Amino acid sequence: MAGDRVIVVGAGFSGLAAASALAGAGVEVQVLEARDRVGGRTLTRRLPDGGWLDLGAQWIGPTQDRMYALVAAHGLTTFPSPAVGRPTVCWAGRRLDTAPESAGQVFATLDGLAAQVDPAAPWRAARAAEWDRLTLGGWLDATAPDPGTARYVGRLLAGGLLAAGADEVSLLQLLFYLAAGGGTGSLLEMAGGAQQDRIVGGPATLAERMAAALPAGSVRLDHPVEEIAHDGTGVRVRAGGEPHIGAAVVVAVAPALAGRIRYAPPLPALRDGLTQRMPMGSAFKVHARYPEPFWRPDGRSGVATTDAGPVTETVDNSVPGSPTGVLTAFSYGDEARQLRRLPVAARRAALLDALVALHGPAAARPADLVEYDWSADPWTRGCFCGMLTPGSWCDYGPQLRPPVGRVHWAGTETATRWSGYLEGAVAAGERAAAEVIAALG
Ligand SMILES: Cc1cc2nc3c(=O)[nH]c(=O)nc-3n(C[C@H](O)[C@H](O)[C@H](O)COP(=O)(O)OP(=O)(O)OC[C@H]3O[C@@H](n4cnc5c(N)ncnc54)[C@H](O)[C@@H]3O)c2cc1C
Structure with missing residues (x-):
């Protein structure tokens, strides 16, 4: 089996997990990543006060066993999401402690x-x-x-x-x-649910360590894959004008982005149709940083949900080791698109109004408001994940995982447990690696 080189497209958690499983089985692996960094939909901004902001994925929770195992294997730890105190539910113009x-x-x-x-x-x-x-x-x-x-x-x-x-x-x-x-x-849920824990240093740190643990030279950054040619003898993957030859390829990117790669021969109609019917979601995740978590002395957790306005929910996203209080706001779908259309100052004003409505006047004066628009990022184009449009699951869903010749599909969207999450990305990468190993004998 050694000598059968496998190409992996994408160094998100799914591509890194696939590469790690392949390398662990003695297979030579070459990961081609479009960006100048690994981690995909995770992105950690380190701050001078010792804290950090997770601009992309951030939480893991019970039953996401692969993620907890990776955290431990790479010498990292988790901390529980701060959620002490009462949440706020804004419902029909009233402020409640729980949803009706x-x-x-x-x-x-x-x-x-x-x-x-x-x-x-x-x-x-x-x-x-x-x-x-x-x-x-x-x-x-x-x-x-x-x-x-x-x-x-x-x-x-x-x-x-x-x-x-x-x-x-x-x-x-x-x-x-x-x-x-x-x-x-x-x-x-926060405690007991998918939002229970966070990784000290952020998940991007874990991605960096996963990449560093691969054999030297396995990951090539700034290598956007443009074309995948495949036949009975192998694959020829073109990235940045350079050819990369392998026995098989694992495409570990969301279907919408996989559809932007050229395939020779072209993908079967239903598989290409899947990539046309699986758009990325539309979220805006914004961090408001305050000198301290002002909501805690009032017995409030910082967790809020609301039935109206541009922001659907907030959480206390402060991290240990930093005095700063961070409230992170999420806006989705049409509301996120409306925010995206606004000039920066108007968007900032709309977000602060929404934070004040949820958390009171102290929310009006953050030291900093940090946003990152994943829909504008050419190598993600939306988040949290891709989803099949209404009416598409029955016809196109069965095309999610079956390989096309020597082209195998990973990425969180192909997971059967925790699809859309880091855990699903890792599981999908491991599944695709096992599939390739079985196919190559
Ligand atoms: C704002 C936000 C919040 C989230 N919150 C959470 C959370 O709290 N918990 C959780 O579990 N999940 C969360 N998610 C989802 C989670 O980030 C994803 O499920 C997971 O990161 C997907 O990993 P992946 O490897 O499948 O895809 P990606 O991370 O998208 O990796 C794909 C990689 O392929 C690269 N690529 C794309 N096209 C090409 C090409 N042509 N050639 C070469 N490389 C290419 C990309 O640059 C990228 O690095 C969140 C996502 C976002 C954006």
Whole structure:
């Protein structure tokens, strides 16, 4: 098997996990990464006060065992997300400590439906065709006990999980995501859920260590892959004008970006169709830095959700070792697109108004407001992940994982557990590596 070189496209967590599994099996591996850094949708900005900001992915939680194992294997540690005190729920113009029971009832109904979906084959669910045609927004309008609950749940689930509006995602897409992530409790909670822990130093540090642990020269930065030619004898991958020859290639990028690479011969119609129907989400993640976490003395956790306005939710994103208080705000779907259209000063004003509405007048004067627009980044083009458009799962979903000749597919979007998350990215990379090893014998 040694001597059969495998090319990996992309040095995000999925590409790095694939490369590490291949190298561990004695396979020569060459990772080609478009950016001048590894880590993909993780990006850590280190600050002079000893703190840092995670501009991309940041949390891991229970059952994401691969991520905890990687953190430990690379000499890093985690800390619990700060969430001490009461959350704030803005609902119909009122400030509450918890969401009304009606929201919990809708979550329970959705969890019941998600239990009927196999995340490895959502198209096989008995009602797959019906759920694929229906948007989450349409389903909520017909099912939620009142319009306020429909709006709140839609913003939280389509937004908080898929960075989209409730009318942009099918019910089947959401049920797949719930099934892959263990249900609404597992996906939405801080303690006990996907937002439980953060990595000291940020996940980008972990990506750097994963890359450093590969054999020297395995990762080439600034190598955007333009073309993949493949036949029965091997693959020829062109990056930055240079050819790279291998026995197989693992494409570890989101389907929307995989569709921008040229393939020779061209991809089969349904596989190319998948890449056309899996747009990236639309999120705005903004960090407001304050001299101290001013919300804590009032017994507030900094966690807020709201049924209106440009910001859907906030969290306390302060880190140990820094006195600074960080409130991170998330805006999704249409609201994120509206923010994106505004000039910087108007966007900043809109964000601060929203923070004041959630956390009071002290939120009006951050020392700093830091944003990073993943939709503008040519090597991501949106976040948190790609999702199939309504009506597409049944026809195109089955094309997500099967290799096309010697071209194998990784990336978090292809995961069957924790799809859309770092854990899913790692699992998908390991799955693709195992597939290649089996194919090459
Ligand atoms: C703002 C934000 C918040 C998030 N929050 C969380 C969170 O808290 N927890 C969590 O688990 N997940 C979170 N996610 C999702 C998580 O970041 C992704 O699931 C994960 O990073 C995807 O990894 P990947 O390797 O599949 O893809 P990517 O990270 O996108 O990696 C793909 C790599 O391929 C490169 N590439 C693209 N095209 C080419 C090409 N043609 N040639 C060469 N290289 C190419 C890219 O530069 C990139 O490095 C968040 C994402 C964002 C953006």
